[in-house]
Amino acid sequence: MSAVPSTVHLLFFYFFAAMTIASALLVVLLRNIVQSAFALFFTLFGVAGIYILLGADFVGVTQVLIYIGGVMILIVFGVMLTHNSYSVDIFNRLGTLVMGTISAIVTFTIIYYAIRQVPWRLIGYKASIPTTRPIGTLLMTDYLLPFELASVLLVLAMVGAAYLIRSELRVGKERKDRDKRGAGLERKDA
């Protein structure tokens, strides 16, 4: 265990940090919302790399699996499903810019003071040890209730998904009923 990170470690850190910051800037600055969404891919990937450099291998892989593999797809789908979202000019109001600047400054001030307040303990840079096994043991013993509650959260997400498209489902059902009544002869054996 050494107090200073190795050169390789530093190189990887700067690579992922630069990737995260540059692509996050692109997400904000690009005017095309589809390009912003694709830039977000690189932001999330850079964050995953930083997680792994910090020794949180399970969190890093989860980041790739869920945020890049799932949430990003959801965001791209959201763009695809929204009417006219391709041609929306994001910087069309000055008020948005002013409010954005104020909220950004407030957020960063809070984060800055939070970082300064926490008594950080330096444990040195050691070879990363796999964390999946301890996480599994803790989930199945000490944190069993949160683990089972997580499944309730997943159920809520699915119920919410069904609720989201309720009007679509109703229209589809009515159409189906109408088809059944209207064209009974042709659809009898279908």
Added chain:
Amino acid sequence: MGEYSFINIAIYATIVIGFAGLTVVLSALVGPSVKSKEKLSPYECGVEPVGNARISFPVRYYVIALMFLVFDVEVVFMYPWAIVARALGAFGMYEMGIFICIVLVGFVYAWKKGAFEWD
């Protein structure tokens, strides 16, 4: 193996990205470039492209994506469980069984509500 076991993945990722990038660059440099109207039109499995691709898609795609995300998260919970499952024995099986059953309740609800039907 050195300081990080993740160095293997880093090497692998470098080779993959390098190979993909090299292929794109080489084909752009070496390959002949013929630009005709047909060639520049989007490829749709041989079918003539009709209309604009920038339409709003049916909301049902979103539900399928949400369902995928739910089961994606479920699988992530299974990884740490799978590693210690043998040591936990039957107790671990019951724990994961309860977890999966609760998630299945939501799945059956969405199914009965017709979230997976395309008409």
